Amino acid sequence: MVTKDALHRLLKGIVDSGRVQTFAEAEEWLRRLKLNVFIGSEVFSSPTLQAALATLLNAGPRTFLGGVNVIGQRNGNFSVLWSSEITLSGACAQWGAAMNLPDDNSPSIILGTVDPGDVVGSMKLQVTFDGWVGGVMPVGRERLSENNESLPAVGVLCAGLALSEAFLSTWEPNAMIGHRTMVQSLWKPGSTEPGPRTYSLPANVWMVGLGHLGQAALWAMGFLEFADPSEVNLTLQDFDTLASSNWSTSVLTPKELDGLKKTRWVARQCDVIGFKTSLVERKFSQGFRLGGEDPKLCLLLPDNDIARRALGDCPFDYAIEAGIGSTISNFTEFVIHTFPGDRDPSDVWRNSVKQSRGLDELPEGYRQLTSDGLDECGLLTLADTAVGAPFVGIVVGCQIMGELLRILNGGTQFQVIQGDLRALDRMTAIPKTKASKVGNMGLARRRT
DSSP: OOOGGGOOHHHHHHHHHTSOSSHHHHHHHHTTOEEEEEEOGGGGTOHHHHHHHHHHHHHHHHHOTTEEEEEEOOOSBOOOTTOOOOBHHHHHHHHTOEEOOOOTTSEEEEESOOOGGGOOSSEEEEEEEETTEEEEEETTSOOOOOOOOSOTTHHHHHHHHHHHHHHHHHHSOOSSTTSSOEEEESSSTTSOOOOOSSOOEEOEEEEEOOSHHHHHHHHHHTTSOBSOGGGOEEEEEOOOBOOGGGGGTOTTOOSSOOSSBHHHHHHHHHHHHTOEEEEEOSOOOTTOOOOTTSOSEEEEOOSOHHHHHHGGGSOOSEEEEEEEOOSTTTTTEEEEEEESSSSOHHHHTTTOOOOOOOGGGSOHHHHGGGGGTOOHHHHHHHHHSOOOOHHHHHHHHHHHHHHHHHHHHTOOOEEEEEEETTSGGGOEEEEOSSOOOOTTOOEEOBOO
């Protein structure tokens, strides 16, 4: 039976779009999607490209259910903190990709230098980077320098943007998608500024929300090259449990891991990295108070506006809050706020009331589920479930890490960053009128 807790979030979007009449047809459409990943020899010596590859191997199979084919040199060390694997084939097996022949009719993503004559695919996208700048462009255009590896985590951004273009090329092909250059700077959003080569890393962070965005932000944090990850102290707050549907959007969650508290599973994954964690398993709400040693910087990444409004009543020195769209028309949109700012959180989110649909407004694919035994309450719950894709969280998670690093290293602080992966060239980034200071953020050493 199709239920909220078992539903792939892109599958729901296909039904909501009206392209198909049943959830079974939607799953068949999604399982036809394949992705090719071509890798050059530079991947095995570049931390940035390894971050990009790991992200493609992890998030790719959650998006392209027909399979992710990895093509290129097989022998070389694979080394990322989120994996105990030391070979490319082992990493493929861990996340659900395969060393396989390419599919001629599927989009292709290229990492490093590959002979153009060897690359096939319906669309050919080249990952490229320069320091804090990363992105994707059509094959054949002039790439960025790719010799400045000052922020390997930008490889995560590269992969997120590449996956977005590859998926959207199958979803809503137009004259621009897959034929445009999409690059972003995590030092100065909306620009191509490569950022500093030396900088400090955060040591104490409170994180609220361990779903789609929370896990994506942690995934990006795992590529920040901490000299000693045990210097990082994370307070992880969430009250929810995992469901099998989380696999489709949440990059630290495996398949079929139902019923376990999100805090406890994510803490286990942080143990792999070496981060120290403290857990809070209750809702974030008005009246929340901190202890004297608690982190004063908060990443607020929940999926509800009640928690966002409560932020104005909580004693953090600084908070980075983010949200993403939840419908088939806006799931590629995102907005990041930082507080304190020119507006209070309770004001920003005052009128954000979710509108539910009535039974008679649902697409036919929902109503047909009644024959499977789903009652009206279950149908309406399913209809209100968010549409989502992991690559959206990945891009936003990288922007969150960029803001975190700018606070610590004297970069421009932004009160709002807003954009849409369908048109990222129109992203808005509004600087703060007054920079904020953060108490007890701490410093963690960076590997040199």
